Amino acid sequence: MTFRVIQWATGNVGRQGIEGILAHPELELAGCWVHSEAKVGRDAGELCGLPTAGVAASDDVDALVALDADCVLYSPVMAKPEEVVRLLRSGKNVVTPLDWFFPAASEGTTALEEACREGGATLHGTGIHPGGITERFPLMISAMSRDVRHVRAEEFSDIRTYATEFVVREMMMFGKSPDEAARSPMTGLLGHGFKQSIQMVATALDMKLDAEIVTEHESAVATQAIDTPVGTIDPGTIAAQRFGWIGTVGGEPAVTVRTNWFMGEENLEPAWTFGPEGERFEVEIEGTPSIKTVFHGLHPPNLQQIDPNNGIIATAMHCVNAIPSACRAEPGIKTYLDLPMATGKAAKALRGGA
Ligand SMILES: NC(=O)c1ccc[n+]([C@@H]2O[C@H](COP(=O)([O-])OP(=O)(O)OC[C@H]3O[C@@H](n4cnc5c(N)ncnc54)[C@H](OP(=O)(O)O)[C@@H]3O)[C@@H](O)[C@H]2O)c1
Structure with missing residues (x-):
């Protein structure tokens, strides 16, 4: 079984998220939200310097909320809680390095918990630091x-x-x-x-x-x-x-x-x-x-090799590798204390791939 994932934003973390999703045997890239007008319509793989992924970047939130997908890797520069609520309510699990690592009960989390229950979805915050x-x-x-x-x-x-x-x-x-x-x-x-x-x-x-x-x-x-x-x-x-x-x-x-x-x-x-x-x-x-x-x-070996930055790859991969367990979890805001340990995946050649 593969989980269909939308990458939300194609900044440092987002580009590494796309590369990680494309390399993960249980994941499939289903969509890609971009903020920059200049990126709309471009192929998500190409935006990351990769071969064509067959997914056109879009800034149409309504269309992405309506898209058939299991999860969103949510990594814009700032979180919009109302957007996260919409995604959860539409049944999409959300994994993000921005927030909700271990949120205190509050008005904000109540709305998110309700959205999780309504959509049967999970919200999980992870990264490296915090994370x-x-x-x-x-x-x-x-x-x-x-x-x-x-x-x-x-x-x-x-x-x-x-x-x-x-x-x-x-x-x-x-x-x-x-x-x-x-x-x-x-x-x-x-x-x-x-x-x-x-x-x-x-x-x-x-x-x-x-x-x-x-x-x-x-x-x-x-x-x-x-x-x-x-x-x-x-x-x-x-x-x-x-x-x-x-x-x-x-x-x-x-x-x-x-x-x-x-x-x-x-x-x-x-x-x-x-x-x-x-x-x-x-x-x-x-x-x-x-x-x-x-x-x-977790740092680049030198100042010339900052894109991609190892810490950013690690942040994105901690999110990517958590997606299958977030998709399988019961609805709600789930932390490391709730989810099984996420691991990485072997390189394709070691998995019996070509
Ligand atoms: N927990 C951790 O360990 C950890 C580690 C690193 C980063 N982070 C967090 O992850 C987030 C993303 O980091 P990053 O390095 O990927 O940032 P970034 O390179 O600045 O990328 C953020 C992306 O957000 C989109 N964007 C720009 N302006 C926007 C706006 N006004 N409204 C909505 N989206 C906008 C753009 O997307 P498009 O390019 O698609 O147009 C941009 O590329 C940050 O909040 C950062 O603090 C967390």
């Missing part, structure tokens, strides 16, 4: 410890490898003045997904977190102009940032998620570095025993 690094891997390795006292997931990334202007400049606030960033609602919004990860880890480990998750934000400014794929970062504007979101118990850190996002390691004030291990993701459990895992390979 696998902040939730799945900490919980997996925690199973080998007793008396877990602290969980940490931390990213160390050179953001010159992320070529998406809106996300990097407007959401991550690179190139803004420190004052502007401090006033920006984005500091709060950025934590939305990471805080859900903290809640999921705490719930699974049976931790009773304090009511508020603490947010920390430090920045370093450029000491001279820094060239990046999203344009020049001017001197005096933000060129490196550390965000921390910390779930506490009795005021003491219990679950920490941190990002170290730098536009390179030079020309920063204060001077910050990633240390000798370079770009990586770390997941650490303090317990008995304490366990630390370090993930390399």
Whole structure:
């Protein structure tokens, strides 16, 4: 049996989503929504630099909602909850790296839960950060410890490898003045997904977190102009940032998620570095025993190979590989705690293919 999938948007994640869907033995590309007018009518495979896939890109939401498909890989730059409600209500499962990793019960989730029930569909949020690094891997390795006292997931990334202007400049606030960033609602919004990860880890480990998750934000400014794929970062504007979101118990850190996002390691004030291990993701459990895992390979090998970016491929693939279990799940918002473990699939030659 194959599941018919619509790819929603063809940005960095979306293009990798299409390549992943086309390579997956249980999936078939059924449709492709695009935001850009210039992409309408073009073949979805060609938009990704691949052979023709036989699916024309469309910006007609009504037609795509009416299309016979099992799932949508939803990766536009910003989520429109009302659009997700329509897709779920039409019976399409939705897998997305944007939100709903472990959503708190609220008015928004009630409408989504109702849409899931109405359409018999599942909504699943996954990715790498938030996602696998902040939730799945900490919980997996925690199973080998007793008396877990602290969980940490931390990213160390050179953001010159992320070529998406809106996300990097407007959401991550690179190139803004420190004052502007401090006033920006984005500091709060950025934590939305990471805080859900903290809640999921705490719930699974049976931790009773304090009511508020603490947010920390430090920045370093450029000491001279820094060239990046999203344009020049001017001197005096933000060129490196550390965000921390910390779930506490009795005021003491219990679950920490941190990002170290730098536009390179030079020309920063204060001077910050990633240390000798370079770009990586770390997941650490303090317990008995304490366990630390370090993930390399989720960053591009160098600044020339950023498209595709390994982290983006991993984000898209974590979504793609979750589609079969999301399609088989009972209706509702489902997290890692609800779905069976998703795995990748072997290369075609190893599956007995030609
Ligand atoms: N959880 C994780 O680990 C993780 C990791 C990476 C990214 N993400 C999230 O995934 C999302 C997509 O990231 P990306 O790197 O693929 O972004 P991107 O390259 O900027 O692509 C986003 C796409 O959104 C569409 N778009 C542009 N303006 C739009 C608008 N005003 N309304 C609706 N759609 C619009 C465009 O689609 P078309 O090209 O089709 O016209 C664009 O290519 C972001 O929200 C990002 O934060 C999550």
